[in-house]
Amino acid sequence: MRKVRVEIGLVALSTLASIAILGLFVPLLGIYLKLKPEYVREYILPEPYRSEILSALKVSLIASIISVLILIIVGVPLAYILARFEFPLKSIVQGLVDLPLVIPHAVSGILILSAYGSSGLLGPLLGRAGLRIEDSYAGIIAVMTFVSAPLLVDTVKVGFESIPESLVAVARSLGARRSQALLHVELPLAFRHVMAGALMAWARGLSEVGALLIVAYYPKTINILIIEFFDVLGLGPAIALSALYLLLILIIFIILRKVISL
Amino acid sequence: MIRIEKLVARKGEFKLEIPKLQLSKGKYYVVMGKSGVGKTILVWTIAGLTNVENGCICWNGRDITEVPPEERGFALVPQDYALFPHMSVRENIEFPLKIRKINKKIINKKIYEISNILKINHLLDRKPATLSGGEQQRVALARALVVDPPVLLLDEPLSALDPEMRMEALRLFYNLKNKNKNRIIIHVTHNIAEALSLADKIIYISGGTVTGEYSPEEFIKSSIGSKYIEDYNIIKEFLEKVGKE
Numbered sequence: 001m002r003k004v005r006v007e008i009g010l011v012a013l014s015t016l017a018s019i020a021i022l023g024l025f026v027p028l029l030g031i032y033l034k035l036k037p038e039y040v041r042e043y044i045l046p047e048p049y050r051s052e053i054l055s056a057l058k059v060s061l062i063a064s065i066i067s068v069l070i071l072i073i074v075g076v077p078l079a080y081i082l083a084r085f086e087f088p089l090k091s092i093v094q095g096l097v098d099l100p101l102v103i104p105h106a107v108s109g110i111l112i113l114s115a116y117g118s119s120g121l122l123g124p125l126l127g128r129a130g131l132r133i134e135d136s137y138a139g140i141i142a143v144m145t146f147v148s149a150p151l152l153v154d155t156v157k158v159g160f161e162s163i164p165e166s167l168v169a170v171a172r173s174l175g176a177r178r179s180q181a182l183l184h185v186e187l188p189l190a191f192r193h194v195m196a197g198a199l200m201a202w203a204r205g206l207s208e209v210g211a212l213l214i215v216a217y218y219p220k221t222i223n224i225l226i227i228e229f230f231d232v233l234g235l236g237p238a239i240a241l242s243a244l245y246l247l248l249i250l251i252i253f254i255i256l257r258k259v260i261s262l
Numbered sequence: 263m264i265r266i267e268k269l270v271a272r273k274g275e276f277k278l279e280i281p282k283l284q285l286s287k288g289k290y291y292v293v294m295g296k297s298g299v300g301k302t303i304l305v306w307t308i309a310g311l312t313n314v315e316n317g318c319i320c321w322n323g324r325d326i327t328e329v330p331p332e333e334r335g336f337a338l339v340p341q342d343y344a345l346f347p348h349m350s351v352r353e354n355i356e357f358p359l360k361i362r363k364i365n366k367k368i369i370n371k372k373i374y375e376i377s378n379i380l381k382i383n384h385l386l387d388r389k390p391a392t393l394s395g396g397e398q399q400r401v402a403l404a405r406a407l408v409v410d411p412p413v414l415l416l417d418e419p420l421s422a423l424d425p426e427m428r429m430e431a432l433r434l435f436y437n438l439k440n441k442n443k444n445r446i447i448i449h450v451t452h453n454i455a456e457a458l459s460l461a462d463k464i465i466y467i468s469g470g471t472v473t474g475e476y477s478p479e480e481f482i483k484s485s486i487g488s489k490y491i492e493d494y495n496i497i498k499e500f501l502e503k504v505g506k507e
Contacts, residue, residue, distance in 0.1 A: 170344040172311065174332075175362055176332055178330075180361060184346075
């Protein structure tokens with residue numbers, strides 16, 4: 001009989017990986033086991049809940065997509081500059097980029113209000129341009145953009161840094177201006193990092209709630225609505241809404257990962 | 263002609279100093295020196311890819327020290343060949359022509375010609391990752407030569423090849439040298455056989471500066487050259503001995 005060789009290292013790795021998967025899967029399983037169909041029938045499907053849920057989902061999706069588009073437009077150039085150039089105070093700029101990752105979410109909200117709120121630093125200026133942060137789409141987008149910026153910038157920066165210097169050098173020696181080398185060589189090679197960063201930023205934006213409670217409670221995002229369900233209707237209806245939201249996000253995420261081959 | 267005077271160039275922590283160097287058209291220069299002495303930085307500096315702190319580089323009498331690499335028109339083939347991995351071989355060779363906004367018909371004609379000369383026409387639709395080292399090298403060379411650059415900068419072009427491919431590539435560079443009339447070719451290596459087979463002139467770099475210029479004959483007779491030959495003979499002797507055992 002053939003002897004089966006067991007690799008201890010591989011077994012250990014698989015065990016640890018299984019623990020990680022379980023850690024992620026158990027809460028998911030828990031919520032679906034605790035989900036009672038009557039809560040779905042009572043608090044999800046009938047009006048006015050249905051319209052309110054659909055409207056909150058719409059707000060969350062639209063605001064998070066706009067925030068990711070804004071981040072791609074301004075975050076990719078920032079990531080490129082951080083990856084390719086040395087300049088005074090670079091470490092401070094890098095620190096500022098990462099700041100939203102390390103501060104409490106409520107502090108992010110307070111920072112946004114102090115900067116862009118009606119009585120904030122740039123509030124009056126924004127007001128004259130017809131933009132109001134408090135309880136508005138603009139506020140939600142500002143929050144989502146702020147909290148998710150480090151994920152996009154840092155991921156894209158790593159993408160640019162991973163491109164060998166010789167590729168850019170050759171492109172330039174062959175006649176490409178810096179902008180042409182960026183467009184034809186560096187951006188296509190960093191594309192997967194841009195997509196990965198955008199996906200993570202989108203996920204982070206969607207999951208934000210602490211800063212939204214401070215800056216823009218209205219129009220309600222799905223996260224705010226889940227908190228409201230919990231506070232007003234109790235755990236059961238909140239589980240029903242969370243389960244629905246989780247399912248939707250999981251499907252979108254899996255499809256997006258497949259589409260952009262991450 | 264390239265004339266370099268009192269040049270101080272920096273790349274990261276490394277500083278290269280060249281008091282004076284003159285490179286003439288139609289000549290094949292081989293830059294030699296031990297690892298980490300500044301050979302690569304010399305070709306990158308001529309290409310315009312390092313920070314020049316002092317001195318000047320003149321091309322045909324014009325100071326090009328501050329001219330960006332894309333305006334110099336000197337083609338670089340780095341040690342890793344730097345083929346664009348997201349492009350096919352054809353797109354790689356097309357790249358410098360498209361950047362120059364050359365007509366599609368002329369692009370096709372040029373690709374046809376250069377791929378015939380370098381025997382890579384069967385590789386045009388492949389991606390660089392699927393090519394052997396020798397094939398990648400020929401593609402990199404085709405991409406550099408397709409624009410007929412007045413200066414060709416080759417940074418250790420044979421170092422990544424196995425001995426058989428190396429001999430074939432050496433033949434390719436030898437032909438390139440023989441057909442060369444107006445181009446300045448600068449070839450970086452630390453291999454004595456490569457240098458003696460190809461060089462019109464050997465430029466020796468040590469400790470971040472050019473310490474001598476020699477014809478191949480002068481180089482063999484010099485103290486540095488004889489050390490290389492000595493090392494070469496020791497290795498040859500060792501290999502013969504090992505072969506007999």
